[in-house]
Structure formats: structure tokens, C-alpha cells
Amino acid sequence: MKRIFLFVAGMAAGIAGIAALAALTGWPVSLGTGHDRATTTAQHANDARDDGPPRVALSEQQIRDSGITLEQAKGGMLRRHFLAPGSLVPDADQIARVSVHVLGTVAELRKKLGDSVEKDEIVAAIESREVADAKSEYLAARVTNELRQTLFNRQKALVESRAVSENEFLRTQLTANESQIKLDGARQKLFALGLSESEIADLPNQPPESLRRQYLRSPISGRVSERRVDLGGMTGRGGPESELFVIVNLDDIWVDLAVSPEDIPLVREGSPVSIRAIGIEGESAATIIFVSPLLDRETRNARVIARLPNPGHRWRPGTFVTAEIPLGDDASRVIVPRKALQTIKGASTLFVRDAQGFEARQVKTGREDDDSVEIVSGLAPGETIAVANTFTLKAELEKAEASEGEH
Numbered sequence: 001m002k003r004i005f006l007f008v009a010g011m012a013a014g015i016a017g018i019a020a021l022a023a024l025t026g027w028p029v030s031l032g033t034g035h036d037r038a039t040t041t042a043q044h045a046n047d048a049r050d051d052g053p054p055r056v057a058l059s060e061q062q063i064r065d066s067g068i069t070l071e072q073a074k075g076g077m078l079r080r081h082f083l084a085p086g087s088l089v090p091d092a093d094q095i096a097r098v099s100v101h102v103l104g105t106v107a108e109l110r111k112k113l114g115d116s117v118e119k120d121e122i123v124a125a126i127e128s129r130e131v132a133d134a135k136s137e138y139l140a141a142r143v144t145n146e147l148r149q150t151l152f153n154r155q156k157a158l159v160e161s162r163a164v165s166e167n168e169f170l171r172t173q174l175t176a177n178e179s180q181i182k183l184d185g186a187r188q189k190l191f192a193l194g195l196s197e198s199e200i201a202d203l204p205n206q207p208p209e210s211l212r213r214q215y216l217r218s219p220i221s222g223r224v225s226e227r228r229v230d231l232g233g234m235t236g237r238g239g240p241e242s243e244l245f246v247i248v249n250l251d252d253i254w255v256d257l258a259v260s261p262e263d264i265p266l267v268r269e270g271s272p273v274s275i276r277a278i279g280i281e282g283e284s285a286a287t288i289i290f291v292s293p294l295l296d297r298e299t300r301n302a303r304v305i306a307r308l309p310n311p312g313h314r315w316r317p318g319t320f321v322t323a324e325i326p327l328g329d330d331a332s333r334v335i336v337p338r339k340a341l342q343t344i345k346g347a348s349t350l351f352v353r354d355a356q357g358f359e360a361r362q363v364k365t366g367r368e369d370d371d372s373v374e375i376v377s378g379l380a381p382g383e384t385i386a387v388a389n390t391f392t393l394k395a396e397l398e399k400a401e402a403s404e405g406e407h
């Protein structure tokens with residue numbers, strides 16, 4: 001009994017000593033079991049983690065292995081825009097029709113559908129009685145005019161020497177003027193039929209059997225998009241068609257856009273636009289050349305035309321496209337790539353690099369464009385953030401939280 005009393009007394013003294021030491025140092029003291037002490041330690045660790053933002057601990061090697069790319073946050077320009085649907089159409093200034101104005105028969109077709117042509121190149125020939133009559137009239141007027149001009153010049157020399165009377169000279173002058181007017185009229189008729197200056201000048205050298213033939217030339221360079229007649233067919237007045245070919249030049253084409261009334265005030269002629277289409281890789285730059293002052297009665301949209309350079313003719317009329325029309329550039333103090341942001345617990349989050357790894361920091365976003373987002377608060381210029389493969393960091397963070405939840 002005496003030994004038991006001494007043991008209890010020793011235990012009491014020890015406890016009193018520990019309590020006194022705690023009072024002097026301010027250290028926490030747990031008098032529970034070993035299990036209780038472990039639980040308390042874990043709780044303190046959890047409390048320490050809860051006091052700060054969530055973190056993902058990764059070494060430099062782990063960052064490289066995960067393919068995570070780092071960048072410093074900085075200011076920049078947001079390129080804001082809106083999208084407008086449209087389609088490609090030929091440039092109205094680059095469409096030409098090879099047509100005839102007289103009744104005739106197609107004698108020759110030198111171009112097929114899809115063939116390339118140069119400006120003033122002969123594409124077809126017709127035979128027409130009207131053409132023959134017009135050429136004959138011109139040749140007759142030309143010969144008559146030459147004779148009467150010769151007589152007039154002779155009379156002019158004679159009247160100066162008083163070999164002929166002045167009245168006779170005036171009659172000769174009147175006849176010469178009339179013949180010149182007839183020649184000019186016959187010449188203009190040939191121009192109206194489509195003959196060129198060189199063809200008219202060469203008419204006196206042509207055999208008589210070629211007078212009924214007229215050669216048709218392309219007014220522009222391009223490709224044959226339509227052929228509307230066949231060899232031997234009738235054309236012109238009284239025939240089924242007056243147009244033989246349609247020539248289209250696709251070096252430049254138009255983008256015909258439909259823009260809503262709300263967006264029309266933001267569109268300016270001369271502004272650049274970017275053109276994209278499904279099935280065509282990349283994008284091309286076009287320039288707005290026309291903004292209609294009227295709205296379509298049915299769609300209530302305004303028509304906007306942009307000119308699109310088309311080297312290699314990779315863009316084809318009839319293709320449906322989407323135009324990106326800029327609204328101007330807006331400066332921002334901090335912008336980050338869109339792919340750097342992750343949504344965690346409903347909040348926009350960036351992973352900011354620190355000495356231990358990454359801090360998952362909630363931020364407030366502002367304006368944005370296709371590639372970048374403005375950060376209004378939560379991130380300062382110069383801080384390093386993860387901008388690629390950030391989903392890996394999000395997955396690690398969620399895995400760590402799930403593991404803590406199990407404990």
C-alpha cells in the first residue's frame with residue numbers, strides 16, 4: 001500500500017510539473033491518448049491548409065513532364081469583333097458577256113466552257129448578212145469619199161487661180177463634206193457591231209467572201225463560265241440568244257454579307273475583315289467597299305460588300321462564309337490567354353507559380369476576344385501563370401481535395 005501511494009503521488013507531481021511548464025512557455029498540452037494526439041496534429045495541419053489558398057505542389061521536372069507552359073502576365077490589346085454570315089459572289093466589275101447585235105449564224109467557237117481567255121482574244125465568229133451589208137456600205141463610202149476629197153482639193157487649187165467659179169467650188173466642197181459624213185456614219189455602224197479599229201482599217205485588204213464574217217472578242221481576261229450557243233446555231237435578233245459566252249475574272253471576288261441593324265453603325269467602308277469558311281483551311285483578309293444605306297424588306301438586314309483578293313482562285317463563288325468584323329482594339333492592364341483559365345467551384349481560376357508549385361487563385365474577368373481575357377482583379381502584371389495544360393493542374397487539385405475528403 002505504501003508503494004501504490006508513492007506511485008500516485010509521483011504521477012500527480014509529474015502532471016503538476018508539466019502544467020507549470022506549459023504555463024511558463026505557453027505551449028499547448030494534450031493529456032489524451034496517443035490516438036487523440038495524432039488526431040489533434042492532423043487537425044492542426046488541416047487548419048493550416050484551410051487558412052491559405054489551394055495549392056498544387058510540383059517540381060520543375062514534373063512541370064516539364066506535364067507539358068505545362070509558363071508565361072508572365074502583362075497588359076495588351078483585346079481585339080473585339082462580331083461575326084456576320086455571307087456568301088461569295090463574282091465581282092460585278094469583272095463579269096463580261098460576249099454578245100452580238102445582228103441576226104447571224106455561229107460559224108466558229110474557239111473557246112470551251114472553263115477555258116481561260118485574255119482581253120481582246122477572239123472567242124467566236126458569226127456570219128451575218130447585216131454585217132456584210134454594213135461592211136460593204138463602209139467600203140463604198142470610203143471609195144466615194146476619197147474621190148470627192150480629191151476633187152475638192154483640185155478645185156481648191158483652181159479657185160485660187162480663178163480657173164473655176166466660186167459657186168462651182170462651193171458645190172464641190174458641199175459634196176466632199178457629205179461624203180465624209182456618210183463615211184463617218186458607216187464607220188460608226190461598224191463600231192456598234194463590235195468591229196475594232198484595226199479590223200475596220202484592214203477591211204479594204206480582205207477578200208469579198210469574208211465580209212459576212214464577224215469575229216467576237218472577250219472584253220476582259222478571265223475564264224468562260226457559260227457558253228450559251230452551239231456551232232451553227234442562230235443568234236442575235238430573231239435568234240434564241242444574243243449572248244454567246246459569259247466571261248468571269250476571279251482574281252478578286254466579293255463577299256456579300258448580311259449585317260443586323262444593331263451592328264451596322266459599327267461597320268465602316270475601308271475596314272478590314274477576316275473571312276473563314278468550312279472546308280477551307282485558314283482565313284483570308286478582305287476590305288469592306290460598300291455599306292448599304294437601306295435594309296432588306298424581308299430580312300431587315302443591311303447588305304455589306306467586301307472585296308477579297310483571290311490568288312490561285314482558292315475561293316469560289318457560291319461558298320458560304322463567316323466574316324469577322326473588328327470593333328476596334330481595347331487596351332487592358334492585364335490580359336491572359338483564354339486557355340489559361342479554369343473554372344473551379346464555379347469561379348474563374350488561374351494557376352500562379354510560386355516556390356512550392358502553383359497557387360489556384362480565383363480572379364475576376366472582364367472583356368474578352370477570341371484568344372484573350374481581361375483580368376480585372378486577382379492578378380498583377382509580372383506574375384507567372386500556367387497557360388497550357390492547366391487542366392492537369394485542375395485534376396491534381398481535385399484529386400488532392402478528394403483524398404482529404406476521404407480522411
